[in-house]
Amino acid sequence: MANVEVTENIISWEPLRLTHVKPSFNAQESALASRQDLWHKFILFGIGQFKAAEVLRTIIIACEPEIILPVMYKEENPNKSTFLTKCSCNAIENLVKQGLCLTLSNGQELHIDIILGYTDSQNLQLNPNRIIAQALYYRYEPTKKILNLDDFENEKSLSSIYCPISLPKVLHFVLRCTKMGILSNNRDSRLPVRELSLRYNQITSIIFFEKFFNYHLTKLDLRHNQIADVEYLRYFSEFKISELWLDGNPLCIKYNKCHDYIQAVKNIFPHLQKLDGIVIGMEQKFVPNIQSNYLRDGTNTCLIKQFVKHYFTLYDQDDRQVINGLYDRDALYSMTLGPVSNYVHKQLTKTFVTNRNLLKFVDYAKCQEFLLRGPEKIISALKNQPPTIHHFKSFHVDLLYEGEIHLAISVQGMFSFRDVNQCPPMFFNRTFIIMKKEDNEYCITNDQCYLDGTPANLSGNNEIRFELKSVPKFIPTVFSVSEKEQLLTFLHELTTMNMKFCHQYLEDANWDIRSAIATFMNMYTVNNVPPEAFL
Numbered sequence: 001m002a003n004v005e006v007t008e009n010i011i012s013w014e015p016l017r018l019t020h021v022k023p024s025f026n027a028q029e030s031a032l033a034s035r036q037d038l039w040h041k042f043i044l045f046g047i048g049q050f051k052a053a054e055v056l057r058t059i060i061i062a063c064e065p066e067i068i069l070p071v072m073y074k075e076e077n078p079n080k081s082t083f084l085t086k087c088s089c090n091a092i093e094n095l096v097k098q099g100l101c102l103t104l105s106n107g108q109e110l111h112i113d114i115i116l117g118y119t120d121s122q123n124l125q126l127n128p129n130r131i132i133a134q135a136l137y138y139r140y141e142p143t144k145k146i147l148n149l150d151d152f153e154n155e156k157s158l159s160s161i162y163c164p165i166s167l168p169k170v171l172h173f174v175l176r177c178t179k180m181g182i183l184s185n186n187r188d189s190r191l192p193v194r195e196l197s198l199r200y201n202q203i204t205s206i207i208f209f210e211k212f213f214n215y216h217l218t219k220l221d222l223r224h225n226q227i228a229d230v231e232y233l234r235y236f237s238e239f240k241i242s243e244l245w246l247d248g249n250p251l252c253i254k255y256n257k258c259h260d261y262i263q264a265v266k267n268i269f270p271h272l273q274k275l276d277g278i279v280i281g282m283e284q285k286f287v288p289n290i291q292s293n294y295l296r297d298g299t300n301t302c303l304i305k306q307f308v309k310h311y312f313t314l315y316d317q318d319d320r321q322v323i324n325g326l327y328d329r330d331a332l333y334s335m336t337l338g339p340v341s342n343y344v345h346k347q348l349t350k351t352f353v354t355n356r357n358l359l360k361f362v363d364y365a366k367c368q369e370f371l372l373r374g375p376e377k378i379i380s381a382l383k384n385q386p387p388t389i390h391h392f393k394s395f396h397v398d399l400l401y402e403g404e405i406h407l408a409i410s411v412q413g414m415f416s417f418r419d420v421n422q423c424p425p426m427f428f429n430r431t432f433i434i435m436k437k438e439d440n441e442y443c444i445t446n447d448q449c450y451l452d453g454t455p456a457n458l459s460g461n462n463e464i465r466f467e468l469k470s471v472p473k474f475i476p477t478v479f480s481v482s483e484k485e486q487l488l489t490f491l492h493e494l495t496t497m498n499m500k501f502c503h504q505y506l507e508d509a510n511w512d513i514r515s516a517i518a519t520f521m522n523m524y525t526v527n528n529v530p531p532e533a534f535l
Helices: 002-011 027-033 052-062 089-097 128-138 168-182 230-238 258-268 301-315 343-351 375-383 481-495 499-508 513-525
Strands: 016-018 038-045 071-077 080-085 101-103 109-120 146-148 195-197 219-221 243-245 327-337 388-402 406-417 426-436 442-452
Touching: 016 027, 027 089, 027 109, 038 052, 052 071, 052 080, 052 089, 052 101, 052 109, 089 109, 128 168, 230 258, 301 388, 301 406, 301 426, 301 442, 327 375, 481 499, 481 513, 499 513
Parallel strands: 146 195, 195 219, 219 243, 327 442
Antiparallel strands: 016 109, 038 080, 038 109, 071 080, 101 109, 388 406, 406 426, 426 442
């Protein structure tokens, strides 16, 4: 009977609330916080315009050296959000010692209330350790011994668990879970990993106080993180790392000379043979360093990829009029045609009357004439060219210049003429100058196009074939923020409806102003517009 009463006392509990108004942590609250079978609810006040990631990172850092993993983050209103977590008593005590008040990056204060024992493990059957271990199991390739932790914070299988491995304590915890996922039979063994990839994780340093990997680790990929000094990677110096990727980290721009960069890295990784895809130790043989795509530190990678795909998808449409809007009103365009030996290519390129190849000019007065200015002339010239399809997999992109409002991009690759069968592809090189405009939009201010019928990398090689796929359909989408505001104002002035209803009508019409007006008129004539639309 006594045993039953003890069990009931352990299971039963009453939630207790810790508040930032009067932070305290007595013995009863500490006992409840120590329960590992209970979930605690965090209520956050004063989040303002901050995104969930920054708010949660601030809380996780404030709990160190203890670790918490937030789950089920929810914004209840613009100034209040909540999440659940299981954590140690010490983690909560650390927050109470700080008055349940933390400071965000801009100096804004974040206030926290904690409901201890909000619910139990029976009501919320969620095991973060097991979910993370399962995700890691599928990210490990046992045959090649590759562990891929790229962009792990956004791993879909983690569901609502926030797990930023940019924080050393969280990365340490994840690697412990990796042991559970990969080495379920012997958790004390080191991880059998040859290649470790940690790209796109905002990592600033690697600090471990535990040996996770065995001596097989030879390849390390840390591209596109926030590592400012190679010294922050000393943990890996005991391994025989022969291949290392650091491209896209702040440390890469610290060095003015390639030799200095290589030497600094080799001081930490003495067995290194390949750095950022380049075989090192070859400098004295005058072997040039070549990269397939050069996008500097990677900060504009998404923008460049989006632009390249968007532009050439539009260019390959049946009607190139859809390109209208991409060129600035004073944009310049020129096209140069290189040597063409194929008969079909020669016939097709006769339509390219704007060829500015100076070696082909007879009348140099036309040199200025073939430098097209303005979107009307440019698009008219592009529409006269035969239908094409570009082979995106053959593309190489270089970021030539990066300024505050300008980017210079060089794109080269292969394309084919769609209406011609059994015709080899042609080579192109386009150099774009794109400029940032209002509403974070970009437009082309200069476009230099070079076409070549017999590129050096394909001459004499008849084995290369490109499958002619159909052109992806393009459905033009909407407007910028300022353009939407203009449409809203116009509909408001025309109908006298308030902005809320005007926005709804335009949303339903996919921002087609004519369709929105027609819908309004049809509903207005049958008295079907609610009175509150005019309040």
